[in-house]
Amino acid sequence: MSEYSHSLAEYNPQAVEAEAQRWWTDHECFRAVEDPARDKFYCLCMFPYPSGRLHMGHVRNYTIGDVIARHQRMLGRNVLQPMGWDAFGLPAENAAMARGVAPATWTRDNIAYMRRQLQSLGLGIDWSRELATCEPEYYRWNQWLFLRLLEKGLVYQTTGTVNWDPLDQTVLANEQVIDGRGWRTGAVIEKREIPMYYMRITAYADELLEALDTLADWPERVRLMQANWIGRSAGVEIDFPFHSSTREAMGADGALKVFTTRADTLQGATYCAVAAEHPLATAAARSNLSLAAFVDECKRGSVMEADVATAEKRGMATGLHVTHPLSGARLPVWVANYVLMGYGEGAVMAVPAHDERDFEFATKYQLPIRCVIGSKTGAYADTAAPWQAAYAEHGITMNSGAFDGLEFQAAVDAIAAALESKGLGRKRVQFRLRDWGISRQRYWGTPIPIVHCESCGAVPVPDEQLPVVLPEDCIPDGSGNPLRNRDDFLRCECPTCGKPARRETDTMDTFVDSSWYFLRFACADSHEAMVDERVRYWLPVDQYIGGIEHAILHLLYSRFWTRVMRDLGLVDLDEPFARLLTQGMVLNGIYYRKTASGRIAYYNPTEIEEHDDGKGGTTAVLLVDGQPVESGGIGTMSKSKNNGVDPQTLVDTLGADTARLFTMFTAPPEQTLEWSDEGVQGASRFLKRIWKAVHTHVSGGAAGPVAPADLNEGQKVLRRQVHQTLVKVSDDLGRRHTFNTAIAAVMELLNAVNRAPALAPADRSVIQEALELMILMLSPIVPHICHRLWHVLGHEVAIIDQPWPRPDADALKAETREIVVQVNGKLRGRVTVAADAPEAEVRAAALADGNVQRFVGDQAVRKVIVVPGKLVNVVV
């Protein structure tokens, strides 16, 4: 008999959790050791940015991972669940500015605090593999791989556009630009072209796209988003030769190259449009002051695609002309703000009749609209006048001379062939994906390992000089990169000629850090190499868990980086993440007041009380003054809306198990989760109920093993529910990852156990089995309380080392089944039949039901549909 069995004390989460955590630590339960004889399971959650304190999103993320990891462990897998820190980034520099503390100090303090917080959640993490990306031991390999990519031509330098704050004389992130102005200075932001390093992710575009089909265990929506992001489109590249007048003006021959996926509409092109950055725009602006001013203005606008796409369409004629490659017609060239320099050729042929954007532009500037596609049911042109909108669907060519009457693909093929024979066009594949610009004009990141020499130019730092260590005592003040003022960092010798030279001060995008950390966890202590042979054992990650907001960039960069390392012979792996779960965000209510000055003051929901307003709704009141506040609905927990909930308070009061249970029960993992104080209470109450159920049962003395043959009907029914619940929970945890329904099923079972008679020895045996299985099923979710209750139920061996139970096939067998009977699709009755009753018998029983007969009446039965084991539908 266990030492705990007679303790009917109140459930005290702090004591229970401390005890369980101590046991796991003392026994090194989560230390992952390579063992080729065992199946491994690598369970990884996206590592956190050490922002200061854990937020509820972290709790949700890491609880999901821990539940899956613990379940897999019980299934017998050799589980690895590591943790690290995405430690470089902008917030550390902001904190430095706000508090005058070095980013390194701030970051490391945050890591220490957040590590303790994670440990208090009882996560089964192998802390011996912990890493932080701001450690030279880690980022030296960013530098090393950068140099390998440079050698292979997969890193190159070209100019890129950045946001420039003219007052602070610094580059701003998109996030730091608010309504076109710098967040600190309020100055109107300019665009600047500066040299930057790029990674040639486009070289892998085809493979990254095609391999999406192999990711069967990724959410469909993520694969779709990635496919659309890569954006492969087959089309035709068309040359519009310069018109004679333009040749004179330009002093050169040539053609305007455009890319189009709608070559079938070529005969409807009435003008061409180029981006403000296009060479033709630059050339035309040289002799045209107002055009130069317009081009300048366009270049000043936002770099963000959302802004460009929603901006009012504006343009100006360049005065230059090109000739239509087939008809020879003279077409004007316009500069338009809706043409992106970064896609295709930075120039488009405009077909206003068949493209929404061209249509809007042509209507505004009174450019001709020429219809060349008719709908399949008739000529569109007849019904569309006067023009209301573009007809952008595929259709049949018309007004296109020799190309009339063709369907989309035939028209594209014929026109492409005609262009090709004239040397004015060719079929081509275009990707939307752009190369990855990794240069950041910021301090707190991986230094780019390049030295600038007056004689030799940009020279790679030799491997033996790695890492290029970032000085850690800088405190950014918002005016540019502080590395530029650090002589001890800047000054160096040129590795090629030995003359004095200057170090590159740009650092790498933090997405570089997160593109391979999952590989490093396999061998975090490797000093000689970036990765070693242990990667072969642990990778791929069997289950990756993180926020849906990373669906594109982080996951795509990681897939790219893994392939780069594969092609360098460093790993034997195409895809890093076998199975992906994208968790939803955590939301909470938003409350605010408008102050006299018109500013909005947000109040944390913990300072608010909702009162009934007597009209079926509620009024929100601020606790300190009792006065009403505005309710702003619900939104993601954020600092700016002041609606975050500190999980630490919850852990300190109701315990980690309650926090874990609440986040797992309240919503399925992929959906958004709404915070609710009452819901948290409900989770806590359930733990108390199960605590009490176990102790009450045990206080009745020892229960013998179940003897299936001796059970009465009620005991059989309860036992069947026990094993049905086990079947469901196994599936919910293992395949579906719907932890909410798994918990609901266990709750139902506890309700059934609490209702069941508990006097006879056979009753107590069935209840003992039910409670044991419930504790085993709950142990991945609320491991601390289960650690204790397992002992209370009389077991010496800790539950962490128990295997996942198997349902008893005999217990699952039922002799009868309830069948639903519908008449014309509406529920009219239920009949109970033998579980193995043949269809004819089920059908007869259904038709014999009193209520069914009432609804059938004297109407003729037209059809009877029998769904085996489920329902009968009588159609009259």
Place this chain on the structure above:
RNA sequence: GCCCGGGUGGCGGAACUGGUAGACGCUACGGACUUAAAAUCCGUUGACCUGAAAGGGUCGUGCCGGUUCAAUUCCGGCCCCGGGCACCA
């Protein structure tokens, strides 16, 4: 603007492959226990109609339309909310 999701009682959600809409939890209300409160336990809780009651019926899954014996689920069109849009991570 483009790409991807989501919308079900008073609330969070369940219904897994087209087959009983509302499991489970919360809230609210009623009751038990208590000097009292908290806690705990028991019961009721989609709307409407009907019945003394037991019960029975109609409607109902954002809106409009379609397919089907049967639609929260599939198809077409719309509305609203959330995520991403390349320098937040």
